Amino acid sequence: MSDASSAVDAVERARSATSQSPTKAYTFSRNYWAFAAPGTLLIASVIVFPWIFTLWMSLHDWKVGGDHAFVGLANYFRLASDSRFLESLVRTFWFTALATLIPIVLGVWAAMMFHRNFPFRGLLRTVFVMPMMATPVAVALVWTMMFHPQLGVLNYLLSLVGIPPQLWVYHPNSVIPTLVMVEVWHWTPLVMLIVLGGLAGLPTDPYDSALIDGASGWQMFRFITWPLILPYVMIALVIRTIDSLKVFDTIAVISQGGPGTASETLNYFLYLQAFQFYNIGYASAVVVIFFVIIIALSLLLLYLRQKSKWTT
């Protein structure tokens, strides 16, 4: 009994404490927000305010150095009929698809290779990762020299095996595939590193069982490795998609959006409008559209990643 009464007392004390807690909780909460205020203000000023301001600018006909007038959604309607913008949009998706999927395929393949044990594996892995360490502008400058149609080393190498010289970034049809090639060279190591990290943490039991069951190498990859590394591949996919969408330095240095407008992606179009033509209002509308595209793609990829998580 005494034990039971002491338990009841404890419950009562707890109830009484709970009945007093709203005031205390309120006080605590007020103090808490005082502490959170600086951070909130900082985020509001460096993230929220620029966004609201960009939205506001996109509703104006605004040129740096000139007057600005409210035009409502006119900039957005103008974008819908601007063939150069629409072409750059299609080109951006095409470039993004190639510059994302090819490094993913090659990166996964490279990770599988480097996951095995073989002589000089560490050395070769370091060599493979080296492109990623170089700054994009330096990489782009080196590639520019190599692409020169008459004097570049690439055409010289092709001539050694009897292939005629190519125009690389100096022809409207080959410029995008060539720029993708630079991106693939530069960023496949990143995908490899992410997937390699995933491979290192995989359990060995399923492989042992599969071997006993007589599974082939391909079957083990298809039914064991691939599902297990898929979350890592999805992380690489999200990173590569966002990076490819907003690529600027490679294009600005190597082709400057040319020949003509053949390599003008959305980001380069945006740069021209904002920092070459100083059409801030119009450029802001492009930013808003660009933001919506990135958010939509990121949400889609995050949803796919969620679905690819391991389940027990």
Add this chain to the structure above:
Amino acid sequence: MTEKSRSGLAASRRAVLRTGASALALTAVGAPMINRSALGQSTFDWKRYAGTKIDALLVKNPRSDLLQSHEKEFTALTGIEVSSEQVPEQQQRQKAMIEFTSGKPTFDVSMLALHVQKRLSKKGNWLEDLKPLIADQSQTNPEFDFADFNSAGLNYSTQTDGSMTTLPHFVDYWMVYYNKEMFEQKGVAYPKTMDELVLAAQKLTDPSKGVYGFVSRGLKNANIPVWTSWLLGQGQETVTPDGSKLLTDTPEAVWAAELYARLNKEFAPPGTIGFNWNECQTTFAQGRAAMWLDGIGFATPLEDPTKSKIVGKVGYGITPAGPKGHHSATFADGIGISRTSTKKGAAWYYAQFMANKKNQLAMMKAGAGAPGRTSALTSPDARQGSKFGDQYFECLAGSAKIGRPGLPVIIPVTEFRDTFGVALTNLLSGGNAKAELAKATEAFKPVLEKSEQG
């Protein structure tokens, strides 16, 4: 006779005494004046703004390196401290644009690309009119010699209302580099007309040997001066003198565009559609092209054995004459003073010192580009010991006499270059010159009209 002689002698003695006295008096009274005239620099009050500190915004290039190397001497002479920064060309233009528009630029002096920012700077009222300062003897060193600046540079510096908002520090002239060895081997003389240039390019092109008769910029935006160089041969620019009307779809403009397309398609290396100056330079310097039309500022790398295979073989030719005109497309940089600067006096001292005869000659000697002063262009000092040879200097002086703006003097110059640059690249992909120029003109017309309104 004796008396006469005596009196003559006496008179002579008196005359000598009188003359001596007069000379002494004159020396006492007039010496400072004579001295002032002879040594204007020493009597000009260079220390008037001693203790002031000014900020200068420069463009990253060898000329700015020279300006910065003169700062120590300037500070020793004036007591004015200079804080200058060099910013890469594109970023410098953006920085200038944004800071001037803000109304409170952080610099007192700025270097401006007049072929891009002349009209813009006037419309935005960015800069101080330098004419009153030049006319003010208390502000301008008597040795400054304003008349020494040549007309090509002054055309750029002078605004339509007659004000002069910059000093023409550097003027770039477009001309033709040619490989003298290739010309000699084929027995071809340097062309005097644009028609002859086409014929020469034809004779010198040999794709089987990887050698082409002509190379020039084909990349959108960068290709505009090539087209305007040919258009100047028709005695025409791309806009009317007041900058209000486009002349980009006239028969002359179409003729120039067709010439541009023909030279690039038939006699230039494959891929020039994506060539900027650097690809052209490499092609020419490696002996793969017989002629290269571009600015004269590339002479230094072409005569550098570490960068060029054709050192000593480079000929410097004035842009050939066209059917109706003979001009060299020019581009210019000027030194301007911020209108809102509180240190205009010190800033003007900086500008006049940096653009004085000695420093302009130093630019010429260093091969850092063509100065705006005639004295520097024609100075025997510059030729003495120069690696460029007489032909270079003759080409420079000759081009200066026939210089005309290579870009339209309008506010949206960059959009002009972009719109018409795309039209020109379309020609290289098989487009029709008349149709492409008509389309570009139609697209750019509202941009130009709006720029003058807002």
